[in-house]
Amino acid sequence: MAEKLEVRELVQVFNNQEVLRRISFSVREGEFLSILGPSGCGKTTILRILIGLLRPTSGTILKDGRDITKLPASKRNMGIVFQNYALFQNMTVLDNVEYALKFTREFKGSSRSRAESLIEQVGLTEHIRKKPHKLSGGQQQRVAIARTLAMNPEIILFDEPMSALDAATRLLLRDEIKEIQKKFHSTMIYITHDQEESFSLSDRIMVMDQGIIHQIDAPCGIIENPAGDFVRDFVIANLQRKVDSLAKYMGISAPDCGKPAYGA
Ligand SMILES: Nc1ncnc2c1ncn2[C@@H]1O[C@H](COP(=O)(O)OP(=O)(O)OP(=O)(O)O)[C@@H](O)[C@H]1O
Ligand SMILES: [Mg+2]
Missing domain, CATH: 3.40.50.300 (P-loop containing nucleotide triphosphate hydrolases)
Structure with missing residues (x-):
C-alpha cells in the first residue's frame, strides 16, 4: 500500500x-x-x-x-464526521446530503440522484423527507456519513x-x-x-x-x-x-x- x-x-x-x-x-x-x-x-x-x-x-x-x-x-x-452529527436541523435528510453537492462543479448536475443513492446506501431511503430531529442518533450519524461520502473525499x-x-x-x-x-x-x-x-x-x-x-x-x-x-x-x-x-x-x-x- x-x-x-x-x-x-x-x-x-x-x-x-x-x-x-x-x-x-x-x-x-x-x-x-x-x-x-x-x-x-x-x-x-x-x-x-x-x-x-x-x-x-x-x-x-x-x-x-x-x-x-x-x-x-x-x-x-478530506471529509469529516463529528460526534454531534452537525446536521442542518431545518433541512430534510435529502437536503442535508445534497446541500454541498449543489455548489460543486463536479456534482452540480447530478446532485439529487447522487444524494438519493448515498441515502439508500446508508439505509435511510424511507426517512429521506424527514428532518433530523425525527431521527434516532444512529440514523442522524448515518446522514452525516452519507453527506461526507457524497463529496467523494479521498480521506x-x-x-x-x-x-x-x-x-x-x-x-x-x-x-x-x-x-x-x-x-x-x-x-x-x-x-x-x-x-x-x-x-x-x-x-x-x-x-x-x-x-x-x-x-x-x-x-x-x-x-x-x-x-x-x-x-x-x-x-x-x-x-x-x-x-x-x-x-x-x-x-x-x-x-x-x-x-x-x-x-x-
Ligand atoms: N483552541 C485551543 N486553545 C487552547 N487550548 C486548546 C485548544 N484546543 C485544544 N486545546 C487543548 O489541547 C489539548 C488537546 O486537546 P484535544 O481537543 O486535541 O484533545 P482530545 O484528545 O481530542 O480530547 P477528547 O478525547 O476529550 O476530545 C487539551 O489540553 C486542550 O485543552
Ligand atoms: Mg477530541
Whole structure:
C-alpha cells in the first residue's frame, strides 16, 4: 500500500503548552487507522490540523507526497464526521446530503440522484423527507456519513462519531462503517478513546497520550508487543478487564489479552 498521508514532526502549541510534541506518522492508501488515547491527549487537534481548520505551530503534512500544510480546507479533499452529527436541523435528510453537492462543479448536475443513492446506501431511503430531529442518533450519524461520502473525499476523518450513541447502535454502526470502507475503498482515520472500538475496526492503531505517540501497530502487534507501560495500562489492561467481566458473566474462563490466542 502506498502512503496516502504523511505527517512529519507536527508540533502544536497552545498558551505556551506543547499539545502535540513532534509527532510523525503516516496513513496508507485504503487503510483504516484509529487514533486511540485518553481525553485531552491531542486527538482532535491532529484532526483539525489534517483537515485544514488549524495551522500547526510547525511540522509538515503530505498527501500523496505533496505538501498540503498551507492548503485551505476546501482544497484538501478530506471529509469529516463529528460526534454531534452537525446536521442542518431545518433541512430534510435529502437536503442535508445534497446541500454541498449543489455548489460543486463536479456534482452540480447530478446532485439529487447522487444524494438519493448515498441515502439508500446508508439505509435511510424511507426517512429521506424527514428532518433530523425525527431521527434516532444512529440514523442522524448515518446522514452525516452519507453527506461526507457524497463529496467523494479521498480521506474520511471521524472524531468520536459514536460517543453519543447507545451500545447496541454503536455495534451496528461500527459494522456499517467497516462495510462503507470496503465499498468505497476510502482511507479512514478514526478517533476514539474506546479500546474495543479501535481494535474491532482498525488495520492499525496509533496509541497516544499527552501529545506523543506511544505505538503504531496492527491490533495483534499491540497485544503481542505493547510498547511500554502506558500501552499496557491504557490498552491491554482495559481490554483484559472487559474480557474478564464478560467471561465471568458468561461462565467461561477468560483468555489472557497479553498472550495471542492463535497459533503462537
Ligand atoms: N483552541 C485551543 N486553545 C487552547 N487550548 C486548546 C485548544 N484546543 C485544544 N486545546 C487543548 O489541547 C489539548 C488537546 O486537546 P484535544 O481537543 O486535541 O484533545 P482530545 O484528545 O481530542 O480530547 P477528547 O478525547 O476529550 O476530545 C487539551 O489540553 C486542550 O485543552
Ligand atoms: Mg477530541
